[in-house]
Amino acid sequence: MESQNENPEYTRMYQEAARKVRKKIGFYRTLASYVIVCIFFWGIAIVSDGGWWPAWVMLGWGIGLAFQGFDAFAPGQTEAEKQRMIQEELRRMNDQP
Numbered sequence: 018m019e020s021q022n023e024n025p026e027y028t029r030m031y032q033e034a035a036r037k038v039r040k041k042i043g044f045y046r047t048l049a050s051y052v053i054v055c056i057f058f059w060g061i062a063i064v065s066d067g068g069w070w071p072a073w074v075m076l077g078w079g080i081g082l083a084f085q086g087f088d089a090f091a092p093g094q095t096e097a098e099k100q101r102m103i104q105e106e107l108r109r110m111n112d113q114p
Contacts, residue, residue: 033096040089044082051075051082 055078058071094102 029096037089044085044089047082047085051078054078 055071055075058074062068062071
């Protein structure tokens, strides 16, 4: 009987799960940096009466953070779905004259 470690399907699923976990951990690290840096910038702005410039930093970085969060947490296509789409595209390319 084949163990889970030797099963190619299990290995593929494990690698995909590990990739998703890495993306989520990366998002949380970026989020922590975002919060710390934004607090620091707002502290500078308040102490120096520098106005609302940290809002622009928050907006720009926040847009990038939103995309990273979407990439980490949105349901995406699995590797099996991607492979199926590739095979469909190859079939279409072979059918053309």
